[in-house]
Amino acid sequence: MNTDQLNQHEALLVKNGLKKTGARLRVLDILSGSEAAASQPDIEHVVGKDIDRVTLYRILKTFEEKGIIHRIIDNQGTANYAFCHNNCSEHAHHDEHLHFNCVNCQKVYCIDNAHLPHFKLNLPPGFSLQQLSFVATGRCENCSKLTEQK
């Protein structure tokens, strides 16, 4: 609904050589509007019949390949999607921040300022490291509140 944001999203599509379509802008809008990563089922539920299931899958895949969003698999194996903050591109993702997966609501939060340590991993011979990811589990802010109230 926000015009500034709409222009921003349109620019994002153009920058990545993607056509400006209603479906794509809709997905970008949904992702913008949620504090946590959006799960595939959630997105699908929100858009309803406005966007065909297959189209949605293709949009998410394209966005991921272009480095616009990144996919986070939660503890149940469900795909969640969030905007990339860093300089991710078609060639490589650089989303090396903490992901927090709530055990209660299952939401996945991207946490940028939990400063993660740098250290040497002691891998077995022959194993070469490309990326190390950190996944925290616990209760998110909302769900912690709910527990207190009981």
Place this chain on the structure above:
Amino acid sequence: MNTDQLNQHEALLVKNGLKKTGARLRVLDILSGSEAAASQPDIEHVVGKDIDRVTLYRILKTFEEKGIIHRIIDNQGTANYAFCHNNCSEHAHHDEHLHFNCVNCQKVYCIDNAHLPHFKLNLPPGFSLQQLSFVATGRCENCSKLTEQK
């Protein structure tokens, strides 16, 4: 096929109050025989029609609940299973080791002796931590060899 191992597996079932059945022993045998974690599709493929799909799911679920095996979701969202080494039980899992997910063959390796650092995570207010897991991605030993040869 190994008699020692068979007895060991039977004892494991008895210890956990589970009946000794062919299907369960078969699953334990498969898990024993693979250096990496076994994916659900792999196991299903290996057992073929010997074990009904539903039975397999139930066996894996039971084993996980009893603390016999733990589930690792890989980067594609596929469930992988491996024996628990530590003192996991019906009540809690303690599989806090590194998981290595190969980008080429997708296999998941449990790596016990990659000493992971202890440190304080800086979580946003209201977020409470239960567990932190480390997932490395890269090429496993086998797949590294394959690349060299080309």
Place this chain on the structure above:
DNA sequence: TAAACAATTGCAACAAAATTGCGTTTATAT
């Protein structure tokens, strides 16, 4: 050793998640 009984399994049906092929529509460049 035979009966008893709960645990385990197999089958059928269903649901959700994801993919493929193909014909049609549409955004954009010329």
Place this chain on the structure above:
DNA sequence: ATATAAACGCAATTTTGTTGCAATTGTTTA
């Protein structure tokens, strides 16, 4: 305005996982 590749919608299929129920089986006990 037109051409064209990109994007989309629809149908069909595959994979993954679940539920209910009846039949079977492992173990306990008499």
